Amino acid sequence: MSAKHEDTVRDAVRKRYAGVATAGSACCGPATAVPATSCGCGAPDEKEISRRLGYSDEELIAAPEGSNLGLGCGNPQAIAALRPGEVVLDLGSGAGFDCFLAARKVGEAGRVIGVDMTPEMVTKSRENARIAGYANTEFRLGEIEHLPVADDSVDVIISNCVINLSPDKSAVFREAFRVLKSGGRLAISDVVATAPLPESVRDDMRLLSACISGAADLETLDAILADAGFDDVDIRPVEESREFIRHWEPDSRLEDFVLSATIRALKP
Numbered sequence: 001m002s003a004k005h006e007d008t009v010r011d012a013v014r015k016r017y018a019g020v021a022t023a024g025s026a027c028c029g030p031a032t033a034v035p036a037t038s039c040g041c042g043a044p045d046e047k048e049i050s051r052r053l054g055y056s057d058e059e060l061i062a063a064p065e066g067s068n069l070g071l072g073c074g075n076p077q078a079i080a081a082l083r084p085g086e087v088v089l090d091l092g093s094g095a096g097f098d099c100f101l102a103a104r105k106v107g108e109a110g111r112v113i114g115v116d117m118t119p120e121m122v123t124k125s126r127e128n129a130r131i132a133g134y135a136n137t138e139f140r141l142g143e144i145e146h147l148p149v150a151d152d153s154v155d156v157i158i159s160n161c162v163i164n165l166s167p168d169k170s171a172v173f174r175e176a177f178r179v180l181k182s183g184g185r186l187a188i189s190d191v192v193a194t195a196p197l198p199e200s201v202r203d204d205m206r207l208l209s210a211c212i213s214g215a216a217d218l219e220t221l222d223a224i225l226a227d228a229g230f231d232d233v234d235i236r237p238v239e240e241s242r243e244f245i246r247h248w249e250p251d252s253r254l255e256d257f258v259l260s261a262t263i264r265a266l267k268p
Contacts, residue, residue: 009214010167017118021120021124046069049070052243053074054074055077063101064131071097072097073245074260074261082102088154091172092144092160096124103137113154156185161190163190164190189263191258194217233265234265241260243255
């Protein structure tokens with residue numbers, strides 16, 4: 001992919017999620033601001049969307065008001081096994097939803113860093129943290145291919161339906177490997193391709209920024225993670241995700257081509 005095309009992809013994604021941040025929802029905002037198709041859409045409201053993605057009522061109650069925008073394709077908290085005192089990094093942190101849930105698990109002795117390339121999202125997440133009093137979270141503006149995070153400084157990396165949006169997934173996982181401590185782990189929910197995407201889908205920038213046409217296949221993801229240096233790579237498509245993916249783009253049968261998956265790996 002050329003540098004020019006990569007910039008085009010990033011600009012499209014940034015514009016889309018600036019609209020989501022402004023509207024305050026991926027699914028319920030003004031149609032002119034937020035297209036109907038979105039990671040996590042297909043349910044009446046953000047809480048119902050999140051329940052379908054695997055979040056508990058306790059988690060939904062705990063999250064600060066305005067942090068859950070109805071985005072995502074799973075619940076990385078469910079596979080992260082976070083422990084008190086750990087440093088957690090969220091790739092594509094949005095309004096901070098997963099960061100705030102992680103902050104509760106790592107406690108005052110831990111720390112959570114969210115990185116997002118959309119200024120509107122970073123502003124929103126910082127304001128959410130200030131209002132709710134989350135002193136152990138911080139939010140940084142940056143691209144996940146060029147993380148503003150020090151080497152060997154993070155215990156766990158989480159991410160929810162974001163890496164598929166990147167035009168350079170190899171760079172994302174190289175950066176993830178760089179910032180993780182030895183023994184650090186990935187706990188990611190993302191969309192993966194389970195069959196070759198039709199050309200009409202693959203070339204649609206709207207569908208790319210809606211977490212669909214940028215999905216990598218399982219073999220490619222496995223190779224990228226191995227090349228980055230990760231061990232114990234475990235990628236598991238979630239068959240149950242067909243139900244909510246079916247609603248992302250009605251009548252297109254996207255569920256025949258993409259599924260949500262859990263992605264886990266360790267840095268030696």
